[in-house]
Amino acid sequence: MMSDQPNLVTTCTFKGKEYLVKMNIISGNSLEMSVTDKYTTEEWQCCYDANYIENITHKTGNFKQFDIFTTMLKSGLLKTSECVSLDLLTYDDLEMLRNRRMNGRNLCPSHSVHTNNVNSTSNRRYLILTYSVEFDRIHYPLPMEYCGPPDPQVLQGIIHRLEGEVERLQEQLKKQAEQYPTNNTSHISKLQKRIEDLSAENKTLSEDVRYLNKALSKHSNSMRHIGMMKGIVNSLQEQVIRDRMTSHRQIKRLQEEKAVLKQQHTSSETSCSKCSKDCFSISDSKCLLFTTKFSSLL
CATH class of the missing domain: 2.170.210.10 (DNA double-strand break repair and VJ recombination XRCC4, N-terminal)
Known part of the structure; x- marks a missing residue:
């Protein structure tokens, strides 16, 4: 097998x-x-x-x-x-x-x-x-x-396995949305890649079911069974698309947060640099005044 x-x-x-x-x-x-x-x-x-x-x-x-x-x-x-x-x-x-x-x-x-x-x-x-x-x-x-011809029960077993994969991914995305660190974009990328692989596997399985449906078109019971499997596959594909869109939105939100943090970091560096220059300028002035007074005493 x-x-x-x-x-x-x-x-x-x-x-x-x-x-x-x-x-x-x-x-x-x-x-x-x-x-x-x-x-x-x-x-x-x-x-x-x-x-x-x-x-x-x-x-x-x-x-x-x-x-x-x-x-x-x-x-x-x-x-x-x-x-x-x-x-x-x-x-x-x-x-x-x-x-x-x-x-x-x-x-x-x-x-x-x-x-x-x-x-x-x-x-x-x-x-x-x-x-x-x-x-x-x-x-x-x-x-x-x-x-x-392929056994419909085998295809149904594969569909059940894919359903389990989709549920597991949805649970991971739910947990990720509840406690989402700003530096975890790599994990989201892995989830997105897994969803894409799952979608491709579903597409191949959908083709197999479609060809099986043609071969068994003369048998009403088989047609009804294949129709149910096609409906399940279509539902799985829709779930995968929704999960992919959720991942895209989260990645976009991360990118926006990253841009804001980068801008804040740049502003902080500019402020620190300006304060440092002012401090040096005040220190130089005090040193010059002290030197002038000391020279007059001499």
Whole structure:
């Protein structure tokens, strides 16, 4: 099962279909991935450790360490490099690709493996990472198991977790408003950043619910359940917006207080400087008068 907060969430198009792709690196030595069809909401997942990934790259003849492979995978998802590309293939697509390569080597393609495993692999997908160098193309396949459409109960659990986060933030803001020090702008900035992250997470969840709503549109009971979840998500988003506006107002008030204090500090420094000059001037006058009287006595 994918972690609640993946390292990377993006949308990719494979063969004209849009997919929501989530990628998560766990403890620096394990890779989790999830691919969701945006139209049907069908989902495929995989979880592999560093040894498995490095073994796959070793079999291709172009070995890559785990961290390098995951960097290439991120580059393919974000399309930041022309050398790396991604594709999503079915088992039949993969067999056709293998047979084409075997025919190119004048080998006899085997169909027995396909016949024996067609039932167990018909719903499996393969995320193919292709690394193109000057004279060669290396394909790294990642098998992904079929999970079906997402469970509404799982989405509801995530919504409950987000509700708890919103309540906790609101409580923190309430306490902060009751006893608010003028030098605590860093804490408000952290709260504001957390609210923004929560809003982004809610947006992603709202998209998932919307696609799930399309897939279950023919079932009235599911429609009613999804409608309730969408209402909860919308309510959460409104709460996050209100909390963000409260933070902005508090930050603005802090900035105004800071400007007033700075102005008062400047005025105090000017007054002190003037008093100091006057004191020095009086002292000089008294010294001069004393010197004149002493000289006359002499």
